[in-house]
Amino acid sequence: MTGPGVSSPSQLDARIHDAIRRCWGFETLRPLQREAIEAGLSQTDSLVVMPTGGGKSLCYQVPPLLAQRLDVVVSPLISLMKDQVDGLRACGYPAAAIHSHLTSSERHAITQGLRRGEYRLLLVSPERLMKGEFLELLEALDIGAFAVDEAHCISHWGHDFRPEYRRLAMLKERFPGTSVHAFTATATPRVRNDIIEQLRLDDPNVLVGVFDRPNLVYRVLPRTNAPLQVADVLRRHRNEAAIVYCMTRVQTEKLAASLTGQGIKAEAYHAGMEAAARGRTQDAFASESLDVVVATVAFGMGIDRSNVRCVVHATMPQSVEHYQQETGRAGRDGLEAECVLLYSGEDVFRWRSIIERNDDDEPTDEHIRTARREILWHMQNLCRGLECRHRALSRYFGQPYERDGCDACDVCLGEVQGMPDSTVTAQKILSCIARVGQSFGIGHVVRVLRGASAEQVTRWEHDRVSTFGLLRDMSDRKVTNLVYQLVDHGLLERTEGDRPLVRLNQRSIEVLRGERQVQLVDPEQGSVRKTRAATESWEGVDRELFERLRALRRRLAGERGVPAYVIFGDATLRELAHLRPTTLEVMADVRGVGSKKLADLGPVFTEAIRSFLAGRDT
Numbered sequence: 001m002t003g004p005g006v007s008s009p010s011q012l013d014a015r016i017h018d019a020i021r022r023c024w025g026f027e028t029l030r031p032l033q034r035e036a037i038e039a040g041l042s043q044t045d046s047l048v049v050m051p052t053g054g055g056k057s058l059c060y061q062v063p064p065l066l067a068q069r070l071d072v073v074v075s076p077l078i079s080l081m082k083d084q085v086d087g088l089r090a091c092g093y094p095a096a097a098i099h100s101h102l103t104s105s106e107r108h109a110i111t112q113g114l115r116r117g118e119y120r121l122l123l124v125s126p127e128r129l130m131k132g133e134f135l136e137l138l139e140a141l142d143i144g145a146f147a148v149d150e151a152h153c154i155s156h157w158g159h160d161f162r163p164e165y166r167r168l169a170m171l172k173e174r175f176p177g178t179s180v181h182a183f184t185a186t187a188t189p190r191v192r193n194d195i196i197e198q199l200r201l202d203d204p205n206v207l208v209g210v211f212d213r214p215n216l217v218y219r220v221l222p223r224t225n226a227p228l229q230v231a232d233v234l235r236r237h238r239n240e241a242a243i244v245y246c247m248t249r250v251q252t253e254k255l256a257a258s259l260t261g262q263g264i265k266a267e268a269y270h271a272g273m274e275a276a277a278r279g280r281t282q283d284a285f286a287s288e289s290l291d292v293v294v295a296t297v298a299f300g301m302g303i304d305r306s307n308v309r310c311v312v313h314a315t316m317p318q319s320v321e322h323y324q325q326e327t328g329r330a331g332r333d334g335l336e337a338e339c340v341l342l343y344s345g346e347d348v349f350r351w352r353s354i355i356e357r358n359d360d361d362e363p364t365d366e367h368i369r370t371a372r373r374e375i376l377w378h379m380q381n382l383c384r385g386l387e388c389r390h391r392a393l394s395r396y397f398g399q400p401y402e403r404d405g406c407d408a409c410d411v412c413l414g415e416v417q418g419m420p421d422s423t424v425t426a427q428k429i430l431s432c433i434a435r436v437g438q439s440f441g442i443g444h445v446v447r448v449l450r451g452a453s454a455e456q457v458t459r460w461e462h463d464r465v466s467t468f469g470l471l472r473d474m475s476d477r478k479v480t481n482l483v484y485q486l487v488d489h490g491l492l493e494r495t496e497g498d499r500p501l502v503r504l505n506q507r508s509i510e511v512l513r514g515e516r517q518v519q520l521v522d523p524e525q526g527s528v529r530k531t532r533a534a535t536e537s538w539e540g541v542d543r544e545l546f547e548r549l550r551a552l553r554r555r556l557a558g559e560r561g562v563p564a565y566v567i568f569g570d571a572t573l574r575e576l577a578h579l580r581p582t583t584l585e586v587m588a589d590v591r592g593v594g595s596k597k598l599a600d601l602g603p604v605f606t607e608a609i610r611s612f613l614a615g616r617d618t
């Protein structure tokens with residue numbers, strides 16, 4: 001049925017494509033964007049689950065633009081709203097955000113603009129949205145649809161529950177004719193159902209995207225010396241954006257200082273810092289004057305830098321959702337990015353004790369506790385597993401992975417090296433534990449195996465046991481990692497409590513008797529290999545010109561007080577440095593260059609390219 005104002009599918013496609021080309025300079029839609037945009041246009045409730053970087057924003061930005069109406073977006077963070085509004089305005093899209101950082105005259109001007117129908121998109125926080133006077137304003141405005149971003153925050157089964165989201169349940173009551181569209185990157189079925197129920201979505205169109213991010217290269221390395229290992233990874237990404245995640249605030253500060261000491265400029269970021277200092281770090285990162293941030297989970301939601309080339313986890317995150325979300329901040333421009341996780345079985349015990357400590361403060365019901373342990377177990381499994389990381393991640397999110405070999409993880413690239421003589425090494429460790437009477441912790445066992453002349457060793461006369469010094473040739477850290485690998489594989493027990501001991505179990509006995517083979521990973525991994533994609537994505541790109549254009553982008557972003565990616569993304573810069581357009585006509589063909597940006601930035605970029613080429617000729 002095609003009524004007035006309703007387009008046929010092909011007309012609709014043409015209108016959508018025209019809009020994304022004109023406004024954003026995009027040539028094609030990403031998977032599910034079309035379906036999500038259609039749900040917005042037809043005002044059918046929807047739940048869109050798309051991985052980070054999948055392009056959720058476009059799905060709620062396009063419908064009001066085409067339908068010439070005003071939609072409201074609920075967004076949890078002010079920084080996120082500001083960046084989005086800046087980005088949209090740079091494309092000539094009329095959007096506004098109302099939040100507590102506005103002066104009353106700014107707020108007044110936006111309210112007036114809203115009444116005059118000047119905007120297509122209004123961004124607000126859930127707290128503000130549910131205030132009485134704000135709801136009255138919206139009622140007077142004839143809202144087309146509500147989009148709820150980061151919708152998983154409504155579910156206590158998710159990893160980021162925010163009680164203020166719960167009040168959004170009232171939206172459907174208060175605006176019965178208005179459609180509600182939920183967007184999230186967290187995909188477990190339980191969270192999905194909770195969102196649908198809580199937001200009272202009416203027979204929603206549920207659209208679940210593919211979770212695999214083929215442009216991310218995953219590596220899990222045994223952790224032996226975090227500061228040196230992190231520095232090693234970062235040296236592969238000189239002058240590129242990187243985020244290093246740590247478990248605690250203290251760790252972020254220590255690691256940032258150590259990296260700086262190793263000649264890599266880095267700043268710490270965590271929730272314990274003053275808001276002003278946090279803001280400075282965040283702005284410096286967005287404007288590209290700072291490339292490396294060492295942070296706790298607190299860093300991320302508001303970070304929209306699309307050219308993050310590297311995410312390192314100095315410790316294991318507490319859930320696969322966290323891992324997916326944090327690594328998802330890398331390579332949002334679709335270009336290759338590297339994600340390295342430094343793992344030691346020790347992390348699992350640390351997380352367990354953090355979860356239990358939280359329980360003491362605020363007793364949690366048994367179901368939630370069990371769920372948390374399970375969540376942790378899945379993350380541990382991902383780290384100690386030796387199958388393709390892309391496949392393992394897809395499986396966790398309930399999706400098949402069709403490819404045979406991803407060419408984008410340490411396992412498929414053939415980098416993971418087994419430890420030669422694993423079984424013999426395991427026997428040495430286990431037999432040392434037997435010799436010291438199974439009554440000591442890992443630190444002590446490592447000292448004995450390393451043949452240390454420490455007072456604790458001599459006091460117990462452990463310098464006389466036959467296993468003393470058996471692994472003298474390895475470093476302390478390497479032996480420690482190997483002991484944790486045995487615990488990880490269930491070949492050894494580590495007791496709970498403040499002073500955990502290591503004890504043998506049935507499987508340890510089998511290993512000692514030679515009835516069970518062991519496969520350990522060599523903690524000292526070899527060099528990393530280059531992927532096909534890494535080689536191809538720079539093919540034909542003039543690196544020198546790319547750097548020149550990057551500097552120009554940084555200068556323009558600074559002058560305009562916007563994040564650098566608002567000017568152009570890295571993919572666009574690479575294409576410019578490949579095509580080297582010297583006229584606006586040619587530049588119009590470059591991905592990410594819409595008509596507004598062409599008019600605004602075309603002259604200065606083509607001029608820069610012309611002068612670069614002229615300089616090269618002489």
Ligand code: ADP
Pocket residue numbers: 026027028029030033050051052053054055056057058306332333569
């Ligand atoms: P998320 O799903 O994480 O919210 P965003 O909406 O921020 O993702 O989009 C991620 C990046 O992808 C942004 O830089 C955005 O401009 C870009 N993008 C989105 N849709 C498209 C498209 N159809 N073509 C090209 N780039 C796109």
